[in-house]
Amino acid sequence: MSSTDEVTGAETPTVEAETEVPPLTVDVPALADVLDGEYGEIRAAVREQLAAYSSVLSDAETMTREEFRERVKDVVVEVAATGQTGFGFPKEYGGGGDIGASVAAFETLAFGDLSVLVKVGVQFGLFGGAILMLGTKAHHDAYLEPLIKGELLGCFAMTETGHGSNVQALGTVATFDPDTDEFVIETTTPAATKDYIGNAARHARLAVVFAQLDVAGVRHGVHAFVVPLRDESGAVLPGIEITDDGLKMGLNGVDNGRIRFSGVRVPRGALLNEFADVTEDGTYVSEIENPNRRFFTMLGTLVQGRVCVGAAGISAAKVALTIAVEYGLRRRQFEATSEEQEELLLDYGMHQRRLLPLVARTYALHFAQEVLTARLHEVFSGITTDEVTRRQLEARAAGTKALATWHATRAIQESREACGGAGYLAVNRFTALKADTDVFTTFEGDNTVLLQLVAKGLLTDYASDFSDLDQLGMVKFVAGLAVETVLEKSRAHKLLEAIKDALPGGDEWDQDAGLLDPDYHLAMFEFREEHQISGVARRLKRGVDAGMNPGEVFSRVQDHVISAARAHVERLVLEAFIDKVRSLPDGDLRVALNAVCDLHALSSIEADRAWFMEHGRLTTQRSKAITREVGALCRRLRPVAGDLVAAFGVPREVLRAEELLSWSDA
């Protein structure tokens, strides 16, 4: 609930002040170019492709589940033929050799049917990515070319019924048999059944199976193996049992299934051996000695999946907000300012308040995603090679995925409600959008667990000595040091320096700065981050020092841990947006985007203003002033709201909201 005491236009001169501010103007194609960034051509090609198969969106309603799955598979193979799903693979195997392009293409593909998108993600991101990253030349030679073409379909068999987040505790076992030079894959318990595996129920010929490696009675932790599931005719192979996960909330064009292995034998070469191997004489070898670190290194190579899910969430939010904003600019209800004509929905203050901060946040996340994609590209193209950067990338990907997918859920829900009953009809896209994206918040890493991963990086400063710590290990580690050392090791102290540089003014920096000063916004975000991280470190240490069980300490501090991680990612997001605005040449576009950035920053501070007040960085007067300013920014952006969503560039064919968008009072 927000509230303002002052009447707008009486005690405060807001009305007059606003009329003095020149109206914003937006050159939509120019803004669209800024959003599309360096991959504009690729995005344009994907948009064209999206339009070509947009009928999937409506056909999905009348097809049987089997038909839908086949149709989606066919589309995936068609898209593969255009090369749009292969950018992430090396050129020598028919790929595009451009990781950044692969994310941009995927992000754009996410405007369309999301079963197609997720099947693309499973085939090329997860299955293909595992072969590429965890495998070596023999695997690449054997599989990459046909899988890039979509001729060889596979799945990524990691999650089990009993273990999703805690992958280290998987129950599937791969035992090396020196007599036959094979691994024997076994599903040891019902809970060890591979579950929710995309492509498994129908189409996968191969699986990359994650299992505990057992060599001569010694367990070496989770490793990945290439395991054939079906023969050329599609028949399931002996020892393998596949069942269907059945109807899901959404994404029913993807064939998720369960796999059980009973004494399935694969040759020694089936081990994806980039990070560890079993030699001809049955010896386990790995350059990474610590099993925990080996595990996290293997998993770290799969970061692209999370980058892609976050991107998809942002695109889905764009689709929903485009529909809701455009509808709000057409639909009228109740006489308000005139007795003759009803008022446009978007001329209501509450409607602006509901939608425009979400539009602004979508812009912020878009630019944060752009930075993340660039970092991914640098690390995986070998442009940057140091370990800390790689770990920062993993944390950033995890955190952005969490924020982006929660944002998608919220933006889609708010957009649906803003379209009333019409938004409930399947013909108007929200049905599919809501059902399909719902799982984004928990797949490719549960958002809460991902934010814990972010916090671990922050508390250990991504140092390699601590990168192999699990949750309990981290608590013990933090507790084992003096708080000063933790703070020194964390990012916290660097942030306070940054604030002092940007906004000199001693302890009063937050009171002297203008409300619309980006340095002020950033300083607020940095202060929050620093304070929360150091607070977590203190609480963890004190709890353990007081003799509590470290796990119990963690449980009690957990909401603070999550909050600190979120504060960190929020700062990265705002920073990306401010950097983007500052990179633009002076002119109308920069002025408009700056106002969007202000709205994002201030509505974020407003949402967390209790925390800022509690920690002495916001007086009650200034807090109320921020609420007023958010209202004023919404009114300022109202005339360009349609332009802001038009620049997202969602192809009309896949908006699928004709009833809403052709709205007329007649």
Added chain:
Amino acid sequence: MSSTDEVTGAETPTVEAETEVPPLTVDVPALADVLDGEYGEIRAAVREQLAAYSSVLSDAETMTREEFRERVKDVVVEVAATGQTGFGFPKEYGGGGDIGASVAAFETLAFGDLSVLVKVGVQFGLFGGAILMLGTKAHHDAYLEPLIKGELLGCFAMTETGHGSNVQALGTVATFDPDTDEFVIETTTPAATKDYIGNAARHARLAVVFAQLDVAGVRHGVHAFVVPLRDESGAVLPGIEITDDGLKMGLNGVDNGRIRFSGVRVPRGALLNEFADVTEDGTYVSEIENPNRRFFTMLGTLVQGRVCVGAAGISAAKVALTIAVEYGLRRRQFEATSEEQEELLLDYGMHQRRLLPLVARTYALHFAQEVLTARLHEVFSGITTDEVTRRQLEARAAGTKALATWHATRAIQESREACGGAGYLAVNRFTALKADTDVFTTFEGDNTVLLQLVAKGLLTDYASDFSDLDQLGMVKFVAGLAVETVLEKSRAHKLLEAIKDALPGGDEWDQDAGLLDPDYHLAMFEFREEHQISGVARRLKRGVDAGMNPGEVFSRVQDHVISAARAHVERLVLEAFIDKVRSLPDGDLRVALNAVCDLHALSSIEADRAWFMEHGRLTTQRSKAITREVGALCRRLRPVAGDLVAAFGVPREVLRAEELLSWSDA
């Protein structure tokens, strides 16, 4: 984001303090009795009935839409035969003559398939309710008995494509033709098409049609008419065109459709003439002279629909939370307190924080709904007859519906995420629950619009002079008085008196009271309500006094208006919970329910603590203490969490989450 600076267990003695508090114990059957209240027997019978047709829940996935609709219709007719859908009708027509029982039965029915529920609501609540409330003896004699039995199916044709919230502006016209003594019903524009009408696409033989009454060229506003749609064989009658609304996000067992009328003639007696009539000689007569007031009086009689939707939202939240809490008590993930065994989800602090305040709020809303049902019963059984009480009932129903349905959306979403990927499988209920309830926030009144209705009542003190004001009228009215007069007329001043009575201590009442004192909680809620209502009045007045267009003033103050209305309803909800706790005899049950009430109150204050700080009712220290106390209450309630959801009494057969609830690590 919430945060706490102090480490639990070090500077603050929370750990010790908590161990001193005796553990809570809950007698589940006794608590279930408290929840079931005076209609326990009826609820028990409905639960039995629910179990009998629980297969609809799973069959829905394999049936075609046509089959699903037929099946739901058959179930509705079956349930009608038990008498469980007829409690709200007079005994002389075969009803139960007990309005309160009708809501209790509907609320319980909402544990099951929601298409069945909504079809029941359409047939007996909306269609039947309109005949009963707006019609007179001739209509009752003609229609009530067969409609109660489910032999005569009908629909409630109010909403149009162009007007949902603003019913006064409907476009359908009923013109009196004195020559034939008939009304001619006409859909004047495409936007005047009746839309989203439940029962219309397939099953309704009759419709209650809302149309602008035109007598001799004079418009008298919206009135309701009984119009036949189909003949005995189900064929659509001449002049009527019905199309299907097609696939929806959910509730696909209900046949929503669009209806267009072209010169459809009905006899003069088709006018439901409780509040207005056209006489034999073609004269329009009504005891209510003001057309606005007549309109609001007619609509007010339909309040039961909103009461029922709110009840359904609360029941749906109970289903979701039962599944999520029970799953959290079975499923383990990550080693936390022990190296040997992974931790139960509900032993994580964050998981408690996500679910337990939602459970507490569900209890609060349940008891608020119980009070609302009792008020409805009093007013519609003629036990209370004054107009102000009736208007308060309407506002209370509107506000409770808004809060309850938003709560349902949030609780279901959080519960789904708390069940991870398994929650995404349709076999585990969330798919249907989420899709079916989504429209609750916008049907039977858009929640935002409903809260505006609440605000109107507050600002005019439900006085009959002002009950006929529309939105613009209200702004002008408030602006036309001195602020003091508005405040005098509003409820605001009464609340401040209440605070002073409950918590003497002058201006310091909020600092001296114990954090767990219900009088303190209530005083905080009352203060917020009073302050926000008077603030709205001031802002409206100042804006208009400053020369702004009243509509623009309203637009700017709208979020404050909504916020004030919400604060009012939140106070009613808390009051209901506290009253219930105080009505219980001393003992374990009262102690446990009191802790649930504390959690609801404090987590609500925590969520809005920024506002309380901004308005001087919470110091930053006390605000942080509340956050700590919420954490402590979650830990205190953790051992009885399973009991709290068990007492909701959702029949196992309709939980439909066997996979989740039979979870085992094996």
